Amino acid sequence: MKSPEQKQFFTITELTREFEVSTRTIRFYEDEGLIQPVRRGRTRLFKPSDRRLLMLIMRGKRLGFSIAEIREIISMYKEPPGEAGQLNLLIKRVNEKRDQLIQKRKDIEETIAELDQVEEQSLTRMAELGVST
């Protein structure tokens, strides 16, 4: 049994099962240029690097990022540019993205805290019912 990182290639169906998406979705991401599987004949073969990209895409989706935003994030992971101006631009965009993420984290903390309250009130209410029954 090979681990995903050892495997040379994945078929599209293997990936649809692992990530619980349709073939249509994976091909859509290819159309969008997010992944570039190689071909054997007409059949797509996905490398471990394609699989890692899919993991990034799914994570981005969970966070509510659009395809365009995911594309931008992925592009940041490539080799840093050699030109100073481009490097500065990259750093600026990294900081913007991080600020967005920090805001989201704050939103999450607040929402979790509120849900905790809802649960607490519900449990209190349950106890009251248990007593009054």
Added chain:
Amino acid sequence: MKSPEQKQFFTITELTREFEVSTRTIRFYEDEGLIQPVRRGRTRLFKPSDRRLLMLIMRGKRLGFSIAEIREIISMYKEPPGEAGQLNLLIKRVNEKRDQLIQKRKDIEETIAELDQVEEQSLTRMAELGVST
């Protein structure tokens, strides 16, 4: 100058400015049943409670929740039901939503860590350029 919570009513334009959305968007949320402004004649008047709902909606949007999911979250904030079965259902859904949020928070932590690395590499590269120039 009254604070938002002291004000009795807000006009739609006041809210579009505060939340940086269009009137179309706010009316759309009304159509979806997320808010129920009262009317003076045909004109909508928004209470502080409507404004608080809008804050919840915007937060949900930042977290990538759909209108349906936001509606579900909002519904959890209402008075807990009086029947035990319904209470159990509510508690179950609260826990599901919290799990989702915890997953998102994990996704965020990972992404931030990766962005930190990108920045670090970029700064290193900048230093090299500074030296080699």
Added chain:
DNA sequence: AATTTAATTTACGTAATAGTAAAATCGGGG
């Protein structure tokens, strides 16, 4: 009263993100 400004209703349009169906093709097992 006339004009301007703001808000409403109605309806059609659109971009993003896929779902679904049909027809063709390819590769492997018996």
Added chain:
DNA sequence: CCCCGATTTTACTATTACGTAAATTAAATT
């Protein structure tokens, strides 16, 4: 060799979350 299941391409469809335009009306200003 032939069939079957997996895969591909192509094209049409669907949903969400609004944008936009037009016609109408109400409110405020001159």
